[in-house]
Amino acid sequence: MRGQVFPERAHPSPQPSPARERARVAALKRHCLDLVARGGGSETRAWPLCLALLALLLAILPAQAGQLDRAAIEKNFPPPLVVGEKDAALPIWPILKQQAGAYEVFAYAFESVDLAPIPGFGGTPPDLLIALAPDGTFRDVKVITHREPVFLEGLGSEPLFAFVEQYAGLSAKQAIRVGRPNARAAGAAPQTTVDGISMATASTRVINQSILASALAVARGKLGFGAGNVGLTVRAKPDLYEPLSLPDLLARGWVKRLTVTNADATAAFKGTGTEASGDGPPDAILTDLYVAYLNAPTIGRNLLGQARFDALMRELGPDNHAVMVLSAGPVDAPENPVGERFVLGAVPDRLAIGQGGLIVGARDMAVERRDAGQAEGLPAGNWTILRIDQAAGFDPSAPWALTETIVRERGQILSEKIARTFSVETALPEDLFTRVKPEDGPSWTDPWRARAPELAALAVMLAVLVPVLARQRGLVADQRRFTAFRLAFLAVTLGFVGWYGQAQLSIVTLVGLVRAATATHDFTFLLYDPPSLVLWAFALAALVAWGRGTFCGWLCPFGALQEFVALLGRPLRIRQVTVPPGLDRALRHVKYVLLAGILVAAAVGSPLADSLSEAEPFKTAITLYFVRSWPFVAYAAGLLVLNLFVYKGFCRYLCPLGASLALLGQVRILDWIPRRAECGSPCQLCKVRCRYGAIAPSGRVDYAECFQCMDCVTIIHDPAQCVPQVLARKRQRRTTPRSVVVA
Known part of the structure; x- marks a missing residue:
């Protein structure tokens, strides 16, 4: 059922806010408008007080929580699956499946927002329904709701749905990374990499972190493993070898032996009516297994011989593991798990390797059994080498156990199978291994490393701009040279910062900040988009020194696009329109009203904030390269045409981001x-x-x-x-x- 657990994929819908919170914010909005009305012509002084009052409200709004009840969970897990009772300790639902007359846990279902409410770039955490198998494998992932701006009325939600479908079959024990689009086809490891989405790299990294963090919370609380070993690679030291005999290996505990006698089986099946199923005296051996981890040369070379050990390591591949199980018991005994009925290349149904309370996936390697070069003194008998893939998260340096299952039947007409398990634990010394830890740092460090060249180029760009602007008697004083410099710089802003780097600053970030304060008080989503964060930091610093103009006039890609479009006015003989002073003053207030409306809507959790944010054409013109539905393209193109007649009319009258920077620019210390x-x-x-x-x-x-x-x-x-x-x-x-x- 990989990737097909959920019967349908619903489009995300915004989560409604409580009526009481809407009423409180509506009252705040009215009070803010009263302040502005009383302020007369001093709007830029009244709005900061209004926004400060709005910020006070954010701390008292409730955090976002999961929204699926039992009926909704059952809809996503239809028969033959059965939804069990919700866990008392964790907000998870066991999903059961009938197996051999009994119900077994097929998966644990939960909403990511209940366990890892990591805000996305819409400011609120994406809500994902995740089905996690008991072995830590993702059965499926589905998007319930999200407010990621790049997908809302942009790319659409379908690319996001396809993105989360990649997690089916991957393991929560692995450090899953978001690669570039088509990263898997380009050779990235499919068990640890998912393909990213062009123009949505930062959003997909937030989604990835939400999935992994919530899954690991369930793993720690329910499955018995934690985040400590995620991404950890443990390798046997290839040059560490000591010639040892089988008795030496047994004496050190590096080879283990699991022996089950009739007496052991009788005690295990006592009270089931199958105690007398075994033949022979009580001390007769039913199964006798030797268990050995082969990757360590001191074990593998001594058991297999040099040639066979080398061949096995080549066939095994890097970072995978091999465990040998040899049966020295009766070959024809029905309880012999590696007897004549054992199927080569299959997952053994009566043998299992477990660690930390979890079963580790292991499959027979189907290696050549003849002339294996086994060590002298190793008992003759059927044997298997089980392969454990690196994606299983197996750590051979930590204790692990081999478990054998013996099954007996009672009843002749309606027979009932009864199973009992017997296990032996292996604990190898840590000095046989090297432990390669995952890269230090939280997941948001990945985009900083990945985009280091872009950040370096951006730093050079800003380093060039500052002295040019600061030394007014230098390049600025030479009109011809300065004009050439400005046009070249704006071309870099549009091409590199905007279309290539996708670092167009937007009011959407402020919406995200408000929503994050409302829901989680977690602002780490900003760290997933390094170029934008660097530009934000620079723009805020420039506000203190110079005011709004540094960003709006030099670093805004859409502003640069408008300036280039305005250059067409002269060859087209288009004359600029002079807006009458009274109308000009009135129109300048529109951007402040729009800003207030967006932030208030964001604070109450209303989807109106997303709609009002579309007053910015940035997503259409810069993020999506005008590849969008025609109303948005027509709007963005219309603003560029307006720019031919009213120079930067959008920036002057409509831009809510510009309004916010103008307000923050009141802290400017220089009349430069x-x-x-x-x-x-x-x-x-x-x-x-x-x-x-x-x-x-x-x-x-x-x-x-x-x-x-x-x-x-x-x-x-x-x-x-x-x-x-x-x-x-x-x-x-x-x-x-x-x-x-x-x-």
């Missing part, structure tokens, strides 16, 4: 744009040239609306453009006396 006494009176050149309308008639710079294009800085440092300097130079020429030549 140089001004002269003549600025505003009488000179209006900078005001006229400012395409953003960020310079008042008085000459004052409105830093909340400044996009740091540096045009005014270039003008004020250019003696050929700055009107006061031009006039001063003319006056100087008029007052300088001319030399008189006397004949």
Whole structure:
């Protein structure tokens, strides 16, 4: 039933919020609007107080929890599977399957949000229904709900559904990594790698962490193994060899012997009516098994001989394990688990290897039995070599046990099978092995390592930008060279930061922060997208020094796209429209109202936050390369066309991210744009040239609306453009006396 446990795959739907919380936030919203109304023209001072009040609410909102009741679980596990009683200690449901007249646990079903509520980039944890087998193998994974922005009205949920289907058959004991798209086809290990999704790398890593963390919580609490050995590789030291005889190996406990006599079996089956099934005296041997872990050369070479041991290691492959079981008991005894009826290459039905309370998958290797080169003194008899794959999480340096099952029947018409197990434990010394620990650090360190080259290039990019902007009398003062530099930098922003690096900052991140504060108070989801986080850090630092303009004017990919589109206006002979001052002031308030609506909707858990966030065209134009349904493409394209007539109209009037940066930019400590006494009176050149309308008639710079294009800085440092300097130079020429030549 691999990958087919769940009969259907539902599309995610947002989880409704309690009415009481909606009412409380609605009251807060009304209070915020009252503050703004009373503030008159000081909206940028009133909004920070409003948002601070909103933040106080976040701490008292309830955390998200699972939403499936028994009926919903039964719908996902239809007959012949049976849903048992919910566990008293953990929020898990045992899923039972009838086997040989009795019910056995087929899987444990649980919701990831109950055990590992890791916020995604929508701010709330994805909720996944996971079916985990008793041996730690994923039966299936299904998406219940999610708010990952890249999938909502973007790529669609189908790629996400296909992504989680890859986990069926993988083991929670392995450190599963998210690779690049088609990583498996390119040679990545299929038992430890799942194919990622282009344009959704960070979201899939959050999903992966949610699946593994919740599964390991169940494994620790229910299955008997924990996170400590996940990804751990234990190898026998290949050069550690000591010639030993079989009695020596038995004396050290490196080869174990499991002997079951008639008396042992009679005691085990006492009270079942099958005690007398064995023939012969009480001390007669039913089964006599020798058990040995072969990877360690001191054991394997001594038992098999050098040539056969080398051949076995080559056939076994790296990091897999081999266990030999040899039967020295009666060959024709029905209880002999490796007798004549043993099927080569099969999983032995009466032998099992267990560790930590779990059965470890082991299969006969079907190696050549003749001329095996067994050690002198090893008893003759049928034998098998069981292969344990590395994905099983087997640790030979820790105690493990071989278990033999003996089955007897009672009754002749409706016979009943009764089973009893006998086991022997092996504990090998740790100095026979090397333990290769998984890479240190939590799962979010993976994208930082994977994207190290991109981060290095981004760091160089920012390192180039800062001194150019800081040294105003350098490159900035040369209009021709600075214009070329700016266009080249914006091209890198659009191509590298945006379309290649997928590091377009968005209001979606703030929505995620609000929802994370509401649900889990866990903000580690930010760490799964390193380039965006670095840009956020830089943009926030720049707010303190320069204000909003550093990001909006230099590092926003969609802003760069608008500037390149605006260059088409001149050859197309499109003249910019001047928005009347009164209308301009009114339109600038729209982005603040939109910002407040988005954050309030996010705080109450409303899906309206996702809808309002679509006011940003970033997902369509940058993240998805305009490959999206036509309404979104038409909207993004319409904003670019609007940009031909109203320069960066979206940025100035609609961008909620720009509104948030403008508010945070109130902490700016520098008035870094140089001004002269003549600025505003009488000179209006900078005001006229400012395409953003960020310079008042008085000459004052409105830093909340400044996009740091540096045009005014270039003008004020250019003696050929700055009107006061031009006039001063003319006056100087008029007052300088001319030399008189006397004949």
